[in-house]
Amino acid sequence: MPSRTGSRPGADEPVGAATAAGATEADDPEAEFLAVLGQRVRTMRAVRAMSRKMLSQTSGLSERYIAQLEGGQGNVSIILLRRVALAMGVRLEDLLAAVESPPDWPVLRDLLQKANADQIAEAKRVLSGAAAGGEGPAQRVALIGLRGAGKSTLGRILAERMGWTFVELNREIERENGLSVAEIFAIYGQETYRRLEQGALRRLAERPGPMVLATGGGIVAEPVTFDLLLSSFFTVWLKARPEEHIHRVREQAAKGLAPTRMPDSDNALREIRGILVSREPLYARARAVIDTADRTVAETAGELTGLVESHLGTGHRRGA
Structure with missing residues (x-):
């Protein structure tokens, strides 16, 4: 068995990053999901003009973890992902959505949350x-x-x-x-x-x-x-x-x-x-x-x- 070199992954690092990196998106729907998730994190971070270092400092997570997350690698912890979302000021469900939301979705969601029963029915x-x-x-x-x-x-x-x-x-x-x-x-x-x-x-x-x-x-x-x-x-x-x-x-x-x-x-x-x-x-x-x-x-x-x-x-x- 090949020996393992380097330090032991920290608690905030995705599990199984090496195996996920070798998977192809076409063959593995989970790898495709992680790739889409990573792209969303990169996009939302860029929109907010946050560097990885800044996101790392705000969320309390390592830059290595954020780099692996954005690269679609590993089995992401929902708790750590929640910390990333809070640090960027976005909703966790927006990162995990099955499909890309339309541009107006955040506006519609906020309006619906403030709507009364008759407005929602309409x-x-x-x-x-x-x-x-x-x-x-x-x-x-x-x-x-x-x-x-x-x-x-x-x-x-x-x-x-x-x-x-x-x-x-x-x-x-x-x-x-x-x-x-x-x-x-x-x-x-x-x-x-x-x-x-x-x-x-x-x-x-x-x-x-x-x-x-x-x-x-x-x-x-x-x-x-x-x-x-x-x-x-x-x-x-x-x-x-x-x-x-x-x-x-x-x-x-x-x-x-x-x-x-x-x-x-x-x-x-x-x-x-x-x-x-x-x-x-x-x-x-x-x-x-x-x-x-x-x-x-x-x-x-x-x-x-x-x-x-x-x-x-x-x-x-x-x-x-």
Whole structure:
């Protein structure tokens, strides 16, 4: 094994700088990310007329570290990168952005931070190309909630009672792409699935006619997709306790109605609780909430139907 010469890298030096330097951007997406990051640091430093020495003194980091950072070398520490950003007076997210922001983005961001709720809603309407003054088609209902909430079961019942079309978003994604959701995740990953989910939802939002839509439990994970759902559909959160979610999914699996079986362990319950806690503030953005705990399907379906009819107004005729 070749001997190592020179001093041991300091705590503020990127890890693995030598190996990263030998990687080509075309072959290694991580090397490409580091190269873009380094270029952004160089550009922002130059715009602020800061030398490496000045940035080193302001951030408390070595000039060698800054040179390696700007050269796209090493596995960058987020804490040290934050110190670089603070020293230059820029936002950390601007250094880490997936794509280059347009020149006016800093101005828009500052204006949005100072805007009130009505101004933000108007900005979203303009940027999305939505029609003025609307909250989406009146005869459109979307059901959200964790897996096992009853979205498909209750959605079908509601659609039948109202004389509307029932659509499951995941089945629509599968139909459009010729692959199951599980296959999409396995082959292309979650990022691609979320992109396909947004595209399918956008096309459904533009489809004419009344509709009941059952969504995937994780649709709230992508802000743009979820906002599109909220603005295009009367959205109802079907809420239940974690224990009920697990019990229902196990029942579905036993009947062959669920693609995967829920593990019989305390870990599964803890995982469901954690997911529910993290998603509850997002689910709570729905226009209405129905608690399905300790209730039969018939009872919940009756409340859901009444809720939708109340939303549509007394003049609505079923199937109209």
